[in-house]
Amino acid sequence: MKPLKDILAGIGLLETRGDLSVQVRSIQFDSRKVEAGDLFVAVKGTHVDGHQYIAKAIQLGAVAVVCEDVPENFPSGVVLVKIENTQINFGKMAAAFYNNPSTNLKVVGVTGTNGKTTIASLLYKTFCLLGYKVGLISTIKYYVGEDEFHATHTTPDALQIQELMAKMVDAGCEYCFMEVSSHAIDQDRISGIDFDGGIFTNLTHDHLDYHKTFAEYLKAKKKFFDQLPSTAFALTNADDKNGMVMLQNTKAAKQTYSLRSLANFHCKVLEKHFDGMLLSIDGQEVWTHFTGVFNASNLMAVMGATLLLGVDRDEILRILSELRPVSGRFEILRSPEGKYAVVDYAHTPDAIQNVLSGIAEIRTGNEQVITVVGAGGDRDKTKRPEMAQEAVRLSDKVILTSDNPRSEEPEQILADMEAGIEAHQKHKVLSIVNRKEAIKTACMLAKPGDIILVAGKGHEDYQEIKGVKYHFDDKEVINEIFGNN
Numbered sequence: 001m002k003p004l005k006d007i008l009a010g011i012g013l014l015e016t017r018g019d020l021s022v023q024v025r026s027i028q029f030d031s032r033k034v035e036a037g038d039l040f041v042a043v044k045g046t047h048v049d050g051h052q053y054i055a056k057a058i059q060l061g062a063v064a065v066v067c068e069d070v071p072e073n074f075p076s077g078v079v080l081v082k083i084e085n086t087q088i089n090f091g092k093m094a095a096a097f098y099n100n101p102s103t104n105l106k107v108v109g110v111t112g113t114n115g116k117t118t119i120a121s122l123l124y125k126t127f128c129l130l131g132y133k134v135g136l137i138s139t140i141k142y143y144v145g146e147d148e149f150h151a152t153h154t155t156p157d158a159l160q161i162q163e164l165m166a167k168m169v170d171a172g173c174e175y176c177f178m179e180v181s182s183h184a185i186d187q188d189r190i191s192g193i194d195f196d197g198g199i200f201t202n203l204t205h206d207h208l209d210y211h212k213t214f215a216e217y218l219k220a221k222k223k224f225f226d227q228l229p230s231t232a233f234a235l236t237n238a239d240d241k242n243g244m245v246m247l248q249n250t251k252a253a254k255q256t257y258s259l260r261s262l263a264n265f266h267c268k269v270l271e272k273h274f275d276g277m278l279l280s281i282d283g284q285e286v287w288t289h290f291t292g293v294f295n296a297s298n299l300m301a302v303m304g305a306t307l308l309l310g311v312d313r314d315e316i317l318r319i320l321s322e323l324r325p326v327s328g329r330f331e332i333l334r335s336p337e338g339k340y341a342v343v344d345y346a347h348t349p350d351a352i353q354n355v356l357s358g359i360a361e362i363r364t365g366n367e368q369v370i371t372v373v374g375a376g377g378d379r380d381k382t383k384r385p386e387m388a389q390e391a392v393r394l395s396d397k398v399i400l401t402s403d404n405p406r407s408e409e410p411e412q413i414l415a416d417m418e419a420g421i422e423a424h425q426k427h428k429v430l431s432i433v434n435r436k437e438a439i440k441t442a443c444m445l446a447k448p449g450d451i452i453l454v455a456g457k458g459h460e461d462y463q464e465i466k467g468v469k470y471h472f473d474d475k476e477v478i479n480e481i482f483g484n485n
């Protein structure tokens with residue numbers, strides 16, 4: 001319980017009715033979750049306007065309502081507060097309700113099209129290995145210390161974030177690493193968080209269904225850095241053409257990482273193998289269990305953030321050699337007769353290009369590369385032909401298949417992908433709607449030594465078709481076909 005006036009601390013109030021010292025049981029922005037004694041905050045969403053549900057929230061027992069537009073005939077027994085922007089202020093209210101947990105944590109957010117889960121998870125692992133209690137908010141799972149929670153979003157809503165952070169503080173965590181998606185920035189899910197650092201990875205084609213143009217997508221990412229306080233660091237990838245743009249208006253301490261140019265944190269890739277890469281970091285050789293140059297870049301972000309958080313250099317270099325790939329990110333499986341499969345979450349044209357280039361770099365002879373890939377339904381349609389194009393350009397054979405079709409017809413998604421393939425490339429391509437059949441076919445076509453890339457779903461253990469989530473796990477399917485236990 002908390003008095004409403006404490007939840008509203010620091011927020012400009014345009015109009016109030018009733019007693020602001022009313023005790024609030026919990027705070028909600030979804031009327032369907034309201035219980036007696038709650039505060040309901042009406043937020044204008046992308047589909048509907050939460051103001052439509054004020055009456056419903058009151059019927060379910062809301063004792064107070066915060067809104068932008070006051071409805072007619074608002075009941076006198078309920079406290080009313082009118083403010084200018086409920087979306088931005090919801091995060092601040094949620095933070096106040098949970099006693100501003102982020103001020104008691106060192107919070108670092110990771111944003112960019114690809115690499116967020118990898119970097120955030122590796123930072124979590126690094127600080128666990130250093131002996132700290134750590135929190136993680138990421139696509140795969142949320143962690144409070146060692147306790148796991150199911151992840152609903154890459155970056156959940158503000159209420160869930162603040163609740164998780166409060167749990168982290170209660171559990172004695174000192175650090176929280178979190179992915180910051182462009183949707184979350186745009187929808188102010190991260191408002192109310194006191195960040196100690198921000199990391200930018202890269203910006204390539206994705207989510208144009210939501211942001212409409214690349215410029216808007218860029219603007220959303222930049223907003224995160226524009227809002228960082230002067231006490232935080234802003235660590236950017238100098239190798240990405242938008243890396244420096246992110247830092248233009250930030251008050252935070254500007255820091256860079258790079259594989260190609262001078263930067264605060266820099267490394268050179270000396271050797272690339274199937275089971276790892278040898279890096280040179282400031283003249284010191286460091287063996288890592290990662291494949292693909294993009295992972296060297298991810299490791300520089302991890303090293304940079306760790307050093308900026310005050311960890312000893314020798315400690316981090318030792319840990320870089322211990323870290324292992326994150327679930328579904330360039331995970332390698334091997335059949336008894338020596339066929340290889342790489343399971344990777346690549347679901348953008350750029351990620352497919354990177355992962356296939358990573359595979360090309362470690363090819364030793366004339367092994368075939370066979371790629372199995374689909375594209376998600378109800379997501380950016382314009383990336384589909386580009387994903388197919390990249391797969392065909394860099395593979396010997398491609399099997400187009402379903403990812404999560406969601407509400408769309410899988411055949412239509414395949415047709416959208418096929419549109420990216422030129423006539424002279426068609427002989428390399430098969431389309432098989434059923435993902436298991438597609439993976440089976442790839443495994444049958446492969447000879448010992450060949451490499452099968454199964455892209456797009458990584459850690460996911462389901463396939464969503466027409467509103468139903470069926471159990472499906474790429475790694476499980478491959479191991480079954482390979483006859484591995």
Ligand SMILES: CC(=O)N[C@H]1[C@@H](OP(=O)(O)OP(=O)(O)OC[C@H]2O[C@@H](n3ccc(=O)[nH]c3=O)[C@H](O)[C@@H]2O)O[C@H](CO)[C@@H](O)[C@@H]1O[C@H](C)C(=O)N[C@@H](C)C(=O)N[C@H](CCC(=O)O)C(=O)O
Nearest residue numbers: 029030031043045046047048050053153154155157181183
């Ligand atoms: C497009 C999008 O991002 N939508 C998110 C958004 O919902 P919305 O704005 O559409 O909400 P709405 O349905 O218009 O409702 C508006 C308001 O009315 C309220 N309402 C609604 C109905 C009702 O009966 N009562 C009620 O009070 C809602 O609670 C809300 O406050 O706000 C919701 C609460 O935070 C999110 O759950 C929801 O995520 C949807 C489910 C989603 O799929 N989002 C994906 C695209 C997403 O966010 N992905 C990124 C990762 C992307 C990446 O890979 O980088 C992520 O961070 O996970």
Ligand SMILES: Nc1ncnc2c1ncn2[C@@H]1O[C@H](COP(=O)(O)OP(=O)(O)OP(=O)(O)O)[C@@H](O)[C@H]1O
Nearest residue numbers: 113114115116117118139294344345346351354355
């Ligand atoms: N730094 C990088 N640059 C380009 N591609 C990358 C990079 N890191 C990872 N990838 C590729 O992108 C895929 C997704 O990586 P990861 O899950 O770390 O990204 P993400 O930003 O969290 O994605 P999402 O937004 O879907 O959660 C990987 O499986 C790999 O193929």
Ligand SMILES: N[C@H](CCC[C@H](N)C(=O)O)C(=O)O
Nearest residue numbers: 347375376379403404456457
């Ligand atoms: N977070 C991304 C993940 C896409 C993964 C892919 N398997 C798909 O379902 O499209 C999204 O929601 O767009």
Ligand SMILES: [Mg+2]
Nearest residue numbers: 116117139154
């Ligand atoms: Mg992620």
